[in-house]
Amino acid sequence: MSRLSSSRSSSTLSLNSSVSSSITTPDSDSEITGSVGNHVSPLNSSDSFILVTGGLGFIGSHTSLELLKAGYNVIIVDDLSNSYHNVLSKINTLAARYCSQQGLKLPTLHFHKLDYRSKAMRFLLESYSTLVPTFSENSGEFIKIQSKISGVIHFAAFKSVSESIEKPFQYYRNNVCGLVDFVELLGKHKIHKFVFSSSATVYGSKAAKGERLREEEVVHHETLYLDDFNNETLAEPSVSGLTSPYGRSKYFCEAILADIAHADPSWRVVALRYFNPIGCDPSGLLGEDPKGNPTNLFPVIAQVLTGSRTELDIFGINWNTRDGTAIRDFIHVTDLARGHVAALSSDIESPFRTFNLGTGNGTTVAEAVKSLEGASLKNIAVNLAPRRIGDVGFCVAANDRAKKELGWTAKETIQQCAKDLWNYVNQPETALSFS
16 A cells, blocks of 8 residues: 655665665655665666565565566565565565575565655656667667566555545545556556556446356446357446445546557556455465554454454345355455466456456355354354445356466465464464554
8 A cells, every 4th residue: 555655764675685675755856866776776687577566565465475486576666554664574585485495596576665656656667777779760760768667566555445435535646646647657668567456346236236247347448248158248338336435446547547558559457356355375474464453354353363352243144145144255365466477477468458356256254254263263253233335245256257368266265264364363473463
């Protein structure tokens, strides 16, 4: 998540020869030019990088790790408004451990503490760019910008549904306005591969029909597709029932990116619609540890298990489901992270493409609670509460497109998610934050 920072300090953390950390949030152009140049020298390497905004957050940190394990050099940009700096060393430790076990060279990891909307981003992108003399038969010799950043994965966004209702300006300014300026800046540096962190919330009230959600149900330009009966069908742009500024911000961002890619087909934009990310890296070193009170189901359950909350609120027990509680598509965050790597490495011909990232299977909230009771061998106190406005009883992904076009599928079970979370909660450092 990205927020404006007031810090004016600059420092460098060197974890090992493969990691450099540039902590810079200046207010003037001259300060950022000097600090980026002094702390990081990316142009000494002939290798390309993947830029990850919000790369120390829950999903961002796991994705950064999976990118390193897949052999990508990574630049993380995060302002630490909803994450912690020590996550950087954990990512590097796990990547180094994996590479050592596999006999692989550890890729390069750079970190910059800054808001992705700040002036500093322009100078950071310039520091990873070079000017290349190029000859054209039509116009003769000219200078071409060549960036060492071959792709961007964009996580830096506010993500609380309830907070977005209270602070809509903040969400639209960061999530939507920030994206417009950022993508325009990337285009100026000839960086056209962009993976966007979207959400199943873009489906709005379409989720209320109680069927698996297909990408064609929310499109931004007319699209031909094959339906379940193999008939060619026209999908037209439409949306209904978006219940929060957060959900609308994700929809708006998708629409903007689709328009940009439509106008300039050199873009390759992938929007990944997440369902319900849970779990954490099996090592127990990475997990979901937001600043402030968590609102997602599994971290809240963890607080109940550790005693920092007395009980878990379950909203609605009279849904038309097997036990009366709502059904959700819970996906292990490592599976989700690998979906980003698959999207980044895919050779998609379309300038803009959306993909659901979910298991395709539904788990009730009560079943999710039982999975954590099984992992922890503890009982979880619950409070059965009325349904909330805007809630739906069934929200599950149709993930056929991701399987076919990305070669990706989720592998981990709800039981493994619960086991990994409980392992994370029981780490000494983590236990303090949940107490």
